[in-house]
Amino acid sequence: MKDTSKEHFIEYLSQISQISPESKEAIFNLCSFVSINKNKNLQSIGQTCKTIYFVQDGAARIYYYKDDKDVTEYFAFENDLIIRAESLFTGKPSHKAIQAIYDTIFISIPAKPLFELFDQHHDIERLFRKVVERSYVDTINRLESLQFYSAEERYKSLIEKSPTVVRDIPLKYIASYLGITQVSLSRIRANFS
């Protein structure tokens, strides 16, 4: 049963970029599952990120503290990549943590052997290049929304783009994700909806 989950995951990946059966097997052999209970950390602040995760089932977030306040930087749902890129790609410790929002199962791929696979399997490197490109585009779009859209516009566009987030995720996390306080988000919700 766990193996079929892995196979589904590999299928999902190969839709992003075609990979050979051997490459599929090589990735398959690196994948393992990690279960994390609600509100527990998968990765803690201060660790250097050396693992790539995808959400298999559940939801997770990346967060950090700014002036003792919890700030959510990113949400991940089924099949979503969740990495602390600024640590993984630089080798520096991360000031961010990864936390399960519900009881969540992650697929875990250790970075070092994965990067070694890149040497033998050009198609795997290409796949992960495209995975990173997607995340990059998502981040650019979020940057644009934070740069010059009002809190209300940002909230409305989140509802449109990911209704599930607004329905299922605690508002305190959503507020900081939008770059505002809970109180401010409550006000916005009171005016429209």
Add this chain to the structure above:
Amino acid sequence: MKDTSKEHFIEYLSQISQISPESKEAIFNLCSFVSINKNKNLQSIGQTCKTIYFVQDGAARIYYYKDDKDVTEYFAFENDLIIRAESLFTGKPSHKAIQAIYDTIFISIPAKPLFELFDQHHDIERLFRKVVERSYVDTINRLESLQFYSAEERYKSLIEKSPTVVRDIPLKYIASYLGITQVSLSRIRANFS
């Protein structure tokens, strides 16, 4: 003279990730120069981005209009990559433009033949994977600063990180880059400096 500039550029690239002499030559043959006068666009709004640029000499920015107001999303200086990634990686038209801030020379690499080079030259694909990873990390860091840092904090950290920007770039561009108005930036400058 132009050829030595190209060679310098290729050297710069190969410091990011080692590439073979053949790969260097293949990239070399794809590179060309484009000169753009101050305040002129290198790429216009509405175009789909099909070219990768690096700044050879001068400076440039990516901008778009939000409610008829000019918003600078990104600055690029010597050796910096400048692409409208959300268009290049998705094939959709971009609502952003690339503009020379001074008279500027760009190195231009057409995306299609470059992506074709990826097939024969694994090391070139790796190089550009790393280039994109760097941009991704930069964008994540900017996202963090916009998400929960005050305008004043953002301005101060820009001074620290890129004093040249604050010294050389018109303030009207810097203000929107920081996600604030010119008036607000003037106020911040009046209080500290």
Add this chain to the structure above:
DNA sequence: CTGATTATTTAACAAATGTAAAAGGAATTG
């Protein structure tokens, strides 16, 4: 089920940032 905890909303006020308009400086052009 009940008390305790946690999440969300509301209220009142403070601070930050936006808007519009005018004034002063700097740069550019004829």
Add this chain to the structure above:
DNA sequence: CAATTCCTTTTACATTTGTTAAATAATCAG
């Protein structure tokens, strides 16, 4: 170098968002 245009600052006021605290509402554990 004079005139024009563009850039930056300042002012006054409006709006948005933040802060603190209290009141509800929802969830969780025993």
